[in-house]
Amino acid sequence: xxxxxxxxxxxxxxxxxxxxxxxxxxxxxxxxxxxxxxxxxxxxxxxxxxxxxxxxxxxxxxxxxxxxxxxxxxxxxxxxxxxxxxxxxxxxxxxxxxxxxxxxxxxxxxxxxxxxxxxxxxxxxxxxxxxxxxxxxxxxxxxxxxxxxxxxxxxxxxxxxxxxxxxxxxxxxxxxxxxxxxxxxxxxxxxxxxxxxxxxxxxxxxxxxxxxxxxxxxxxxxxxxxxxxxxxxxxxxxxxxxxxxxxxxxxxxxxxxxxxxxxxxxxxxxxxxxxxxxxxxxxxxxxxxxxxxxxxxxxxxxxxxxxxxxxxxxxxxxxxxxxxxxxxxxxxxxxxxxxxxxxxxxxxxxxxxxxxxxxxxxxxxxxxxxxxxxxxxxxxxxxxxxxxxxxxxxxxxxxxxxxxxxxxxxxxxxxxxxxxxxxxxxxxxxxxxxxxxxxxxxxxxxxxxxxxxxxxxxxxxxxxxxxxxxxxxxxxxxxxxxxxxxxxxxxxx
Ligand code: CA
Numbered sequence: 001x002x003x004x005x006x007x008x009x010x011x012x013x014x015x016x017x018x019x020x021x022x023x024x025x026x027x028x029x030x031x032x033x034x035x036x037x038x039x040x041x042x043x044x045x046x047x048x049x050x051x052x053x054x055x056x057x058x059x060x061x062x063x064x065x066x067x068x069x070x071x072x073x074x075x076x077x078x079x080x081x082x083x084x085x086x087x088x089x090x091x092x093x094x095x096x097x098x099x100x101x102x103x104x105x106x107x108x109x110x111x112x113x114x115x116x117x118x119x120x121x122x123x124x125x126x127x128x129x130x131x132x133x134x135x136x137x138x139x140x141x142x143x144x145x146x147x148x149x150x151x152x153x154x155x156x157x158x159x160x161x162x163x164x165x166x167x168x169x170x171x172x173x174x175x176x177x178x179x180x181x182x183x184x185x186x187x188x189x190x191x192x193x194x195x196x197x198x199x200x201x202x203x204x205x206x207x208x209x210x211x212x213x214x215x216x217x218x219x220x221x222x223x224x225x226x227x228x229x230x231x232x233x234x235x236x237x238x239x240x241x242x243x244x245x246x247x248x249x250x251x252x253x254x255x256x257x258x259x260x261x262x263x264x265x266x267x268x269x270x271x272x273x274x275x276x277x278x279x280x281x282x283x284x285x286x287x288x289x290x291x292x293x294x295x296x297x298x299x300x301x302x303x304x305x306x307x308x309x310x311x312x313x314x315x316x317x318x319x320x321x322x323x324x325x326x327x328x329x330x331x332x333x334x335x336x337x338x339x340x341x342x343x344x345x346x347x348x349x350x351x352x353x354x355x356x357x358x359x360x361x362x363x364x365x366x367x368x369x370x371x372x373x374x375x376x377x378x379x380x381x382x383x384x385x386x387x388x389x390x391x392x393x394x395x396x397x398x399x400x401x402x403x404x405x406x407x408x409x410x411x412x413x414x415x416x417x418x419x420x421x422x423x424x425x426x427x428x429x430x431x432x433x434x435x436x437x438x439x440x441x442x443x444x445x446x447x448x449x450x451x452x453x454x455x456x457x458x459x460x461x462x463x464x465x466x467x468x469x470x471x472x473x474x475x476x477x478x479x480x481x482x483x484x485x486x487x488x489x490x491x492x493x
Contacts, residue, residue, distance in 0.1 A: 022304070024304070069325060070323060082356055104428065130376065171202050187201065250275065256281075307331065308322055308332070339387050351391070354380070365384060400415070
């Protein structure tokens with residue numbers, strides 16, 4: 001560490017806030033006892049997340065917080081501030097140069113960044129970036145990574161969070177899921193014989209191998225140790241508490257499972273509920289530790305999920321769709337922020353925001369001026385004014401999703417939200433859908449044919465946004481050309 005940085009760290013160490021970014025995997029908008037809809041839903045009644053309720057009671061709940069519809073794009077957007085259309089890590093990553101896309105009759109995926117992100121130059125099919133933790137570290141923060149990373153493919157630098165600005169890495173690597181949640185199985189998938197799947201084995205955590213402990217608990221214990229050390233050494237910390245839960249493989253958390261069986265849930269439903277409650281216990285344990293260490297009043301806690309619930313899970317009514325889809329069930333997430341002394345207790349904010357906003361927001365919370373210091377262009381906007389109770393004008397803001405892939409039943413699409421309106425462009429058949437989210441949160445009524453002027457306006461905005469980000473469209477196998485952007489499509493009619 002350079003001397004100047006050390007001095008800066010000492011000067012600010014007492015006042016700068018610690019930041020906990022608590023990110024859950026594959027948790028849907030309704031999979032909590034905290035109501036994010038205007039009314040309490042069936043799923044709100046099913047799940048028990050008392051610590052999320054406490055966080056919401058102390059902080060601000062966001063009812064229209066968006067992510068990408070799948071893991072890696074969301075995680076890359078949060079750590080870089082770029083929209084997925086720009087960073088081009090548009091599907092999930094794992095093996096070097098190997099895309100998980102399924103073959104499609106007429107389309108093939110573009111040459112996307114299948115190897116994720118990295119800080120190094122010249123790594124094929126990656127986006128070279130200045131990641132969030134590297135800026136925090138430079139400013140004197142201790143940057144702690146716990147859990148799922150999923151930023152870059154195996155055998156590339158982005159596999160290891162230590163190459164992305166983290167000082168400490170506990171259990172993170174290329175894979176977007178754990179081999180197993182069970183300590184008895186060493187958190188490994190080696191026991192799966194067909195196919196052998198050791199690429200998913202959780203690295204580290206050897207102390208817990210062979211023991212009766214759930215992965216969520218092991219990660220929490222290790223995170224608390226790292227926080228305790230940081231507090232003892234008087235360094236402000238950034239804890240990226242990125243749980244593998246509640247992503248597949250769905251394996252029951254025995255601490256909570258039986259309660260849900262007794263409540264009448266089927267084994268799969270009770271398994272998912274137990275994983276959610278285990279995750280919530282982790283949130284409670286982290287908050288309790290912060291209090292015990294005497295830094296509660298100077299620690300900001302941000303709760304978020306990375307995409308909607310998978311299709312195997314119950315629908316998050318009233319939302320339509322699941323993980324991977326362009327509908328709200330794929331992208332709308334439960335988000336809560338507690339900033340002691342700033343966010344009003346039990347506040348609720350309906351202003352839409354999106355995952356790339358986390359980058360400038362977290363840096364602003366940490367007091368780090370990042371302008372002019374990043375290799376990448378940042379698309380995100382800070383949501384810090386909202387935490388202070390100020391308004392942000394969002395009626396004219398374009399929110400963009402881009403998935404030029406065919407995977408697990410979901411075809412290639414782009415989508416835009418502007419004000420209450422959302423336009424979806426399905427690439428394979430050039431179909432357009434237009435929904436009014438204010439009056440139709442379930443996206444049941446497609447207005448594409450009865451609102452041609454609005455369709456044209458949104459298609460123009462979508463085309464402009466994708467073009468400015470140099471978005472990659474899928475390739476038409478017959479013509480060998482990329483699929484046209486939505487605005488071009490309408491011009492040709
Ligand atoms: Ca995910």
